[in-house]
Amino acid sequence: xxxxxxxxxxxxxxxxxxxxxxxxxxxxxxxxxxxxxxxxxxxxxxxxxxxxxxxxxxxxxxxxxxxxxxxxxxxxxxxxxxxxxxxxxxxxxxx
Numbered sequence: 001x002x003x004x005x006x007x008x009x010x011x012x013x014x015x016x017x018x019x020x021x022x023x024x025x026x027x028x029x030x031x032x033x034x035x036x037x038x039x040x041x042x043x044x045x046x047x048x049x050x051x052x053x054x055x056x057x058x059x060x061x062x063x064x065x066x067x068x069x070x071x072x073x074x075x076x077x078x079x080x081x082x083x084x085x086x087x088x089x090x091x092x093x094x095x
Contacts, residue, residue: 009092012056064088 026047
């Protein structure tokens with residue numbers, strides 16, 4: 001099995017209703033563009049592609065451990081350090 005890891009550990013908004021709605025808005029904008037699309041990539045000028053996937057956040061390994069140590073939430077405090085490390089790796093480190 002391949003051992004590939006993320007080069008930049010971020011979590012993005014890959015799915016969900018907000019993502020679908022943003023894609024729908026971009027498709028509408030492109031379809032209703034009155035001047036017509038001449039080049040294959042001209043649709044990028046009509047609707048900013050950053051608006052489709054605009055929610056992402058980063059949390060370093062040290063931040064995750066520090067948040068776990070200083071948390072007052074019982075659900076978070078009940079987890080073991082190994083669980084916290086595994087969750088961080090699941091969302092930020094592994095592909």
